[in-house]
Amino acid sequence: MRKITIKLLKTLPTKYVTTGIILIVALFIYGIVGSYFIMGLNLIDSIYYSVITMATVGYGDFTPTTGIQKIFATTLALGGVALLAYVFNIIITNFQEKMREYSKGAMKMKAIENMDDYYILCGYGRVGKVVFEELTKRNQNVILFEKNEELLEEIEDSDSVVTIHKDATEDDLISKLAGEKCRSVIISTGDDVTNLFIVLTIRESNPDAWIVSRASKEENYSRLRKAGADKIVSPELIGGKDLYFESTRPHILKLTVRHTVDELYDEFKIISKHGCNLENIQYHLPGIETPLTRRINTMDIKDGKQFRDYLEKNTDQKEAIENLYRIVNNTHSHIISGPDRATFRKLIDELEKHEEILGINLTKKEVAEITKKNIK
Known part of the structure; x- marks a missing residue:
């Protein structure tokens, strides 16, 4: 604790420290000059009297008698009290601010440790x-x-x-x-x-x-x-x-699969269950490297339910998607983001039980070679 306190005091703002020193020196000079000319003391006694009066000690060995001497002594004492209060307030305020910063910093590091x-x-x-x-x-x-x-x-x-x-x-x-x-x-x-x-x-x-x-x-x-x-x-x-x-490239998975429109919701439930995000879907035209891409960007199961319900109520839209699936022979890729590779392994294992997985992280050329076979 002692080391922390010393460190905090050393970090006092320079401008405040400089101001305090200037005020102390100015008041001290005022005290010496006043003691010499008003109190009629010699130089050594003037220095001594200024110190004990500014510090509000007042041993009583030099007592002001005239009105001007009393006014001088009063202003010197009040100036000393005010100056001490100012410097003390700077130290306490800065100390409290630094303690808050240290406390806040400790809380932040604790939060990071818990991640x-x-x-x-x-x-x-x-x-x-x-x-x-x-x-x-x-x-x-x-x-x-x-x-x-x-x-x-x-x-x-x-x-x-x-x-x-x-x-x-x-x-x-x-x-x-x-x-x-x-x-x-x-x-x-x-x-x-x-x-x-x-x-x-x-x-x-x-x-x-x-x-x-x-x-x-x-x-x-x-x-x-x-x-x-x-x-x-x-x-x-x-x-x-x-x-x-x-x-997130180390945690992005491109999964090339083959399934029908009716299996869409079941697939999405599995992706959502593992805390993964379906970024987009790429539909692969037979023999063509560049796919048709549809941006999805969701991991909320509610979105999957809404899409399923929408297709059930709008048969023409469902027929349009089914036609697209027929054109690509039900072959498409999912771009999925997830927390880590271990999650991807579990996701793949579960998806394999429900649909045909043609490849993982395949290049455009590799996917094109697969779709060419569909033409034949």
């Missing part, structure tokens, strides 16, 4: 906000580093979101957090030099970390790659959402 896994996001600017929304929308745990405290005021910390008001380039905390429990580090600041420095800082102590970095200039791609970034994304070209998709 099973998390994403680290550096920068909450125009692009960072989009990434943050994508992560929280999918119920992911997020640790957000942002040096601008005003930007963090709109975010409330919770069990799944921890904000850290620090410059990631000036603190080694980010390296400590980018360990085993970190799924991915997403660096979205608008300065390529800052991004490069953060990549170097993390990669130095975390060789296995998955790092996705924003790049504002194309010529910095190679520098970021050499520094250790696994993926480099230019939001100016492809948008902030792709930062999220690239960061």
Whole structure:
């Protein structure tokens, strides 16, 4: 406790310390000059009298007798009391603020320790906000580093979101957090030099970390790659959402399957049951590499029920989808995001019992080869 107290006192704002010293010196000079000329004391006694009066000790060995002497002694004593109160208030206020910061910091670290896994996001600017929304929308745990405290005021910390008001380039905390429990580090600041420095800082102590970095200039791609970034994304070209998709690439599953429209809801129930998110569906035309893509972006079972009920009430819409399925010979791919590879294995095992799985993470060419066989 003693060490913490000393450390806190050392962190007093310089401007307050300087002001306090100036006031003490000014009052002390006032006391010496007044004691010398008004009280009629010599220099040594003037210094002594100024100290005991400012400190409100007043031993009584020098007693003011005239009116001017009493006024001088009163102002010196009051000035000493006011100055002591000012300095004491600065120390107490700063001490309390620092204690709150330490307490808040301890609570944040405790919240991080309780997270099973998390994403680290550096920068909450125009692009960072989009990434943050994508992560929280999918119920992911997020640790957000942002040096601008005003930007963090709109975010409330919770069990799944921890904000850290620090410059990631000036603190080694980010390296400590980018360990085993970190799924991915997403660096979205608008300065390529800052991004490069953060990549170097993390990669130095975390060789296995998955790092996705924003790049504002194309010529910095190679520098970021050499520094250790696994993926480099230019939001100016492809948008902030792709930062999220690239960061989750180790946890994105492309599942190529074959089943009918009537089996859609049962399939969706299994995907939702395992806490996975159906990002989109790709319909593969026979022999053609580029699929028809329909964006889904949902993990809520209510959405699946609503779609099922909609098809039952609108037979023409159901017939249109059935025609699409006939064109692609019921062959299509699901792009699924999930928490980890273990969950994907369980998901695949259960889906295999209900439908035909043609392949996992197949390339466009591999899928095209499969659909060519359907033509024959």
